[in-house]
Amino acid sequence: MAAHTDTYLLQICHVCSRKMSIYLTLALVFQVIHVHAIPEDPLMTYDQWYSAGTAAYTKEKWVSDCVRRCKKRVFEERPDGTASKEVEEAFESLKPYDYLQLCYYKIDNLEQAIATAYTFLLGNPEHEPMRRNIEYYRKMPGVKLDWFKDIELKTYQAYYLQALDHYKKDEWLMVLENMEKALQNYYKEHEQCAALCEEKYDHESFPEFYNAISDHYISVLKCKMNCPVKMGRVYGKPNKHYLADHFHYLQFAYYKVGNIEKAAQAVASFLLLKPDDDTQFRNKIYYLTQESISETHFTPRQDLMKFHLEQTQMSQLLRYAEKHYISADSEMEEKDYPEEVPPRNRGVNPEDLIKTYPVDPEGIKEYEGHGVKIIGDEVLLNGTERFAADGILTEDQCNTLIELAQKATIGDGYKSLNKPGTSPHTSHEIFAGLDVTKASELAQNADVDPEWVQLYLDVADKARDLARKYFVGDKPLYFDFTHLVCRTALEGGINREDLSHPIHGDNCLLLPDGTCKKERPAYVQRDYSALVYLNGDFEGGNFMFNYPNKTIQSEVKPKCGRIVSFNASNLHGVQPVIKGKRCAVALWFTLDSNYREAAHIIARSMLKSISKKPTGPKVISHTEL
Ligand SMILES: O=C(O)CCC(=O)C(=O)O
Numbered sequence: 001m002a003a004h005t006d007t008y009l010l011q012i013c014h015v016c017s018r019k020m021s022i023y024l025t026l027a028l029v030f031q032v033i034h035v036h037a038i039p040e041d042p043l044m045t046y047d048q049w050y051s052a053g054t055a056a057y058t059k060e061k062w063v064s065d066c067v068r069r070c071k072k073r074v075f076e077e078r079p080d081g082t083a084s085k086e087v088e089e090a091f092e093s094l095k096p097y098d099y100l101q102l103c104y105y106k107i108d109n110l111e112q113a114i115a116t117a118y119t120f121l122l123g124n125p126e127h128e129p130m131r132r133n134i135e136y137y138r139k140m141p142g143v144k145l146d147w148f149k150d151i152e153l154k155t156y157q158a159y160y161l162q163a164l165d166h167y168k169k170d171e172w173l174m175v176l177e178n179m180e181k182a183l184q185n186y187y188k189e190h191e192q193c194a195a196l197c198e199e200k201y202d203h204e205s206f207p208e209f210y211n212a213i214s215d216h217y218i219s220v221l222k223c224k225m226n227c228p229v230k231m232g233r234v235y236g237k238p239n240k241h242y243l244a245d246h247f248h249y250l251q252f253a254y255y256k257v258g259n260i261e262k263a264a265q266a267v268a269s270f271l272l273l274k275p276d277d278d279t280q281f282r283n284k285i286y287y288l289t290q291e292s293i294s295e296t297h298f299t300p301r302q303d304l305m306k307f308h309l310e311q312t313q314m315s316q317l318l319r320y321a322e323k324h325y326i327s328a329d330s331e332m333e334e335k336d337y338p339e340e341v342p343p344r345n346r347g348v349n350p351e352d353l354i355k356t357y358p359v360d361p362e363g364i365k366e367y368e369g370h371g372v373k374i375i376g377d378e379v380l381l382n383g384t385e386r387f388a389a390d391g392i393l394t395e396d397q398c399n400t401l402i403e404l405a406q407k408a409t410i411g412d413g414y415k416s417l418n419k420p421g422t423s424p425h426t427s428h429e430i431f432a433g434l435d436v437t438k439a440s441e442l443a444q445n446a447d448v449d450p451e452w453v454q455l456y457l458d459v460a461d462k463a464r465d466l467a468r469k470y471f472v473g474d475k476p477l478y479f480d481f482t483h484l485v486c487r488t489a490l491e492g493g494i495n496r497e498d499l500s501h502p503i504h505g506d507n508c509l510l511l512p513d514g515t516c517k518k519e520r521p522a523y524v525q526r527d528y529s530a531l532v533y534l535n536g537d538f539e540g541g542n543f544m545f546n547y548p549n550k551t552i553q554s555e556v557k558p559k560c561g562r563i564v565s566f567n568a569s570n571l572h573g574v575q576p577v578i579k580g581k582r583c584a585v586a587l588w589f590t591l592d593s594n595y596r597e598a599a600h601i602i603a604r605s606m607l608k609s610i611s612k613k614p615t616g617p618k619v620i621s622h623t624e625l
């Protein structure tokens, strides 16, 4: 490469390169940072600008093209805020830096030539000519090391890369400091990226007003959904798990500095984004073996939950739009949004064991053996994949488990949603729960009789066995989460219009149109659910299966030893507990071994290690049905 010194050419090149860099800055700035700088030539589109620059470059017409472009001085508004696909792709592969570096070199701006060459090479490490250029620059006299810098690097990426550097050197506190900053800057950058999607939208035709609004909105949503993809590029290379990876490094660094709770939280955050990750699942099992850690510590971080919820809602909206608006080519309808509370007092007093609409007595089957009797099937319970049975626990066993539940922490399991002392679902009840890990810790600390915990684990096993036999046959069914919960009515809730537990599916997000989407943050891994009831001496609190419009399909009145089990997508809820305390063991099962709850295994081994041997016949056996 030979440097030109001709002054005129130098000027022209300067203009060209300025246009290129204005374009670069503007296109990136305009699209990413939302700053409306006024360019020299407001009528030129980005595409025109880009092709002008590249034409001047490729034809080595450093004079004519640049001059022609530079003479055009019209001060109107830029006609197009977006670039074509090809131009966008060129930018993504950092191609403009290739042009720019030569331009800078030709006008003897070595510092910028080096920075642009270096930036290009980072994104295109296999590019031999640029590698040779860099070698050439390195050997030039007067060149400073800090001229080799990445112009494209954003703050969020810079912190991320710094954190990785510290990670390599085992500097854990520095990893934490930089990775936390990287995360906060990622969210900020994402906000800006999403804000830019609100830019004007060019309609191909002239649709009528409502269609125009819908089209625009859909295009904005699509653009916003693409932000994490765009932002996951480091040095021009895509990383699909860029955001999730932050939590991987955070969990390790928090572990290294001894903050196991934050490490567990980071694992849960990672799994929220990438639920089938084996390594993090194994980490989770490992952390669960630590004394201070229980299942409840595996709650994703608030900032991520907020971010993830927004993403999920956007994708739901987009799907909804694609299904109902784009494909059907019709307007979205609001009219069949269901009511929040199902119609009650349908003239039937829920006194019977099971109330169904309609009732089919023929559907009742006796389930032979071992004291368990199926009292409700798909016909009786008026829906698919569901059953109810009696006799899974004796009165004594129910009382023991209720006693164990007294040790439950208020709000346990729903920490993030719950005001202390009330239920996450209704302000008229107290909600307190105990998971198996917590229960076994209580046994270990001699706060409860280990037999009680053994009973808790055994009834969970029995419920799982029943569900497996009823729904899946020979395949294994794993525990996903197990929770002993009591809901206690507060005074003065007689005329309540709310529910104890709003209508929901256990593995999906219920949308206003009554469909239930299997998407995070719902626990999509859950395949079957079961409730084992421990008492019936309270008012209200019937379990119900519901139609998508939230009206009732069938009800189950809780009583000691009764189990209701169903496909986790079945819509269901709990009617308000008007008086007294309602206790149950809630269980969620999964067919996916990646999600198996390690807590049961750990709890059993904890119990084994407790010297006090269980006595008496309270423990139920894992009998075949
Ligand atoms: O307690 C019940 O009957 C149902 C509770 C429930 O649906 C849940 O916790 O997801």
Ligand SMILES: [Fe+2]
Pocket: 504, 505, 506, 529, 572
């Ligand atoms: Fe549920």
